Amino acid sequence: MKSVPEFAEELAKAHVEDDPKTTDVYFVEGVDNEVRLVEVSGSLGNAGPGEVLPFRFEAQPKEGVPYPSVVVLLSPAEWAAVKKGDLKLPPGWDKLKKVG
Amino acid sequence: MATDRDWATAFLEQAHADLLGLKAMGSASPSAAAMLWQMVFEKYAKAALLRQRSVPRATVTTSHKAASRMLQSLRRQKTMFAALGGAKVWEDVLWVIVALETAHPQLAPPEGPQLEYPWENAHGDIQWPARDLHVARALGDSRRGLAPRLLRFAELLGQQFDGMFP
Numbered sequence: 001m002k003s004v005p006e007f008a009e010e011l012a013k014a015h016v017e018d019d020p021k022t023t024d025v026y027f028v029e030g031v032d033n034e035v036r037l038v039e040v041s042g043s044l045g046n047a048g049p050g051e052v053l054p055f056r057f058e059a060q061p062k063e064g065v066p067y068p069s070v071v072v073l074l075s076p077a078e079w080a081a082v083k084k085g086d087l088k089l090p091p092g093w094d095k096l097k098k099v100g
Numbered sequence: 101m102a103t104d105r106d107w108a109t110a111f112l113e114q115a116h117a118d119l120l121g122l123k124a125m126g127s128a129s130p131s132a133a134a135m136l137w138q139m140v141f142e143k144y145a146k147a148a149l150l151r152q153r154s155v156p157r158a159t160v161t162t163s164h165k166a167a168s169r170m171l172q173s174l175r176r177q178k179t180m181f182a183a184l185g186g187a188k189v190w191e192d193v194l195w196v197i198v199a200l201e202t203a204h205p206q207l208a209p210p211e212g213p214q215l216e217y218p219w220e221n222a223h224g225d226i227q228w229p230a231r232d233l234h235v236a237r238a239l240g241d242s243r244r245g246l247a248p249r250l251l252r253f254a255e256l257l258g259q260q261f262d263g264m265f266p
Binding site: 014015018019041043044045047048051052053054055056057058060063065070071073090 | 145148149152154155159163164165166168169170172173174175176177178179180181194198201202206207208209264266
């Protein structure tokens with residue numbers, strides 16, 4: 001079975017293909033039982049205050065999805081706010097590694 | 101003491117009820133339908149977030165972007181993409197929900213357009229949703245078939261919600 005980092009790479013690539021306005025994808029390192037991704041996309045509106053809303057999806061081994069995944073989608077402005085420290089990712093999401 | 105799960109159930113039930121209201125309304129008032137569409141998807145999204153307990157309840161209840169984030173996240177899941185509709189359905193649904201959220205009173209710029217209230221545009225003209233909100237007009241345009249596709253998508257989402265967000 002693929003490791004979590006290997007599957008994160010695969011998932012990130014598929015997500016970028018789905019949403020070509022995705023500019024960056026980050027994988028949360030150090031978690032061995034689920035894939036956590038932060039995806040920055042221009043397809044998300046920049047209006048209003050920034051929001052960090054993680055949505056979790058179960059593993060589907062029969063469909064080739066061996067791990068649960070949690071995705072946080074951010075607009076470019078929200079990502080900039082995260083980098084400045086004005087917007088917080090969920091606890092435990094501090095070790096980010098850029099994918100791709 | 102009510103739990104997040106209790107709150108999730110309440111949001112989910114109200115989303116179902118709002119959807120029933122939409123069906124009863126038919127094509128009578130596209131701008132009122134637009135408000136209800138925003139409410140339906142926002143409540144489904146908040147029910148999902150509350151079930152998952154991934155963010156504090158206060159963050160969930162005050163969010164105005166939950167619907168678009170939930171749908172964009174779902175779209176990235178291959179099996180759910182297929183279960184809820186094809187490419188055209190997803191294109192329509194995402195376009196509508198982003199347009200509705202952008203026009204939400206808490207997010208829309210002062211010069212509009214607005215989902216609920218009249219606004220004054222950049223030229224000083226007073227406009228209102230029933231006449232001037234583009235997404236509402238699109239929802240009421242029977243040639244586009246947007247509303248039926250949205251309705252089918254929402255019904256499938258409601259039916260499959262427990263499997264997607266247990």
